[in-house]
Amino acid sequence: xxxxxxxxxxxxxxxxxxxxxxxxxxxxxxxxxxxxxxxxxxxxxxxxxxxxxxxxxxxxxxxxxxxxxxxxxxxxxxxxxxxxxxxxxxxxxxxxxxxxxxxxxxxxxxxxxx
Amino acid sequence: xxxxxxxxxxxxxxxxxxxxxxxxxxxxxxxxxxxxxxxxxxxxxxxxxxxxxxxxxxxxxxxxxxxxxxxxxxxxxxxxxxxxxxxxxxxxxxxxxxxxxxxxxxxxxxxxxxx
Numbered sequence: 001x002x003x004x005x006x007x008x009x010x011x012x013x014x015x016x017x018x019x020x021x022x023x024x025x026x027x028x029x030x031x032x033x034x035x036x037x038x039x040x041x042x043x044x045x046x047x048x049x050x051x052x053x054x055x056x057x058x059x060x061x062x063x064x065x066x067x068x069x070x071x072x073x074x075x076x077x078x079x080x081x082x083x084x085x086x087x088x089x090x091x092x093x094x095x096x097x098x099x100x101x102x103x104x105x106x107x108x109x110x111x112x113x114x
Numbered sequence: 115x116x117x118x119x120x121x122x123x124x125x126x127x128x129x130x131x132x133x134x135x136x137x138x139x140x141x142x143x144x145x146x147x148x149x150x151x152x153x154x155x156x157x158x159x160x161x162x163x164x165x166x167x168x169x170x171x172x173x174x175x176x177x178x179x180x181x182x183x184x185x186x187x188x189x190x191x192x193x194x195x196x197x198x199x200x201x202x203x204x205x206x207x208x209x210x211x212x213x214x215x216x217x218x219x220x221x222x223x224x225x226x227x228x229x
Contacts, residue, residue, distance in 0.1 A: 032217075034216075036220070041123075041205070043120065043207050043208075043209075043220035043222045043223045044158075044207070044209070044220040045220070046218075046220075049216065051216060090158070101160060102148070104157050104158045105157060106156070106157045107156075
């Protein structure tokens with residue numbers, strides 16, 4: 001069965017500092033991995049995805065994520081956080097061997113302090 | 115990126131009435147649409163998956179007679195909450211994919227309040 005774990009409910013970081021939001025996954029076969037961001041009372045916005053190829057993928061708003069197959073992780077990163085990055089971040093996984101549902105993690109709330 | 119429009123963004127209805135929420139893909143043909151429910155400070159709970167022209171597939175525990183889903187065209191899916199009760203109050207979100215790319219694109223969400 002597919003599953004996604006975001007071990008941190010909340011991440012606090014000072015503006016200008018690097019940020020990391022953690023995600024680990026479990027899926028049969030090779031996964032499709034995603035990060036989405038949600039602002040209050042809004043739907044989810046797609047940030048980036050990993051399908052195959054280079055383990056470091058770059059996405060919107062300066063975010064990037066690193067796929068680590070041995071650790072089954074897909075952590076979201078940004079070199080320099082902005083106050084406007086404060087939001088709820090969801091990691092998601094989709095198997096590519098049948099059953100194409102996207103499973104979401106519980107979400108991690110990011111607070112960036114000025 | 116692809117645009118998905120969800121309407122209305124907020125709705126308040128009386129207990130016992132029905133509410134329809136629309137989800138439209140504006141610039142692509144959505145072969146598959148998903149409906150989620152999100153409780154405060156929680157993740158998205160998949161309610162059902164709908165493919166154009168066929169019956170929706172509901173997740174375990176979701177009442178199909180209460181949450182009616184119609185996906186009559188490649189650009190429109192609707193969720194009707196029938197005989198709404200206060201416990202149906204929630205944030206409902208749709209997403210759509212054209213199956214050419216693995217990621218889905220989300221509507222803005224609908225805040226339903228049943229009084």
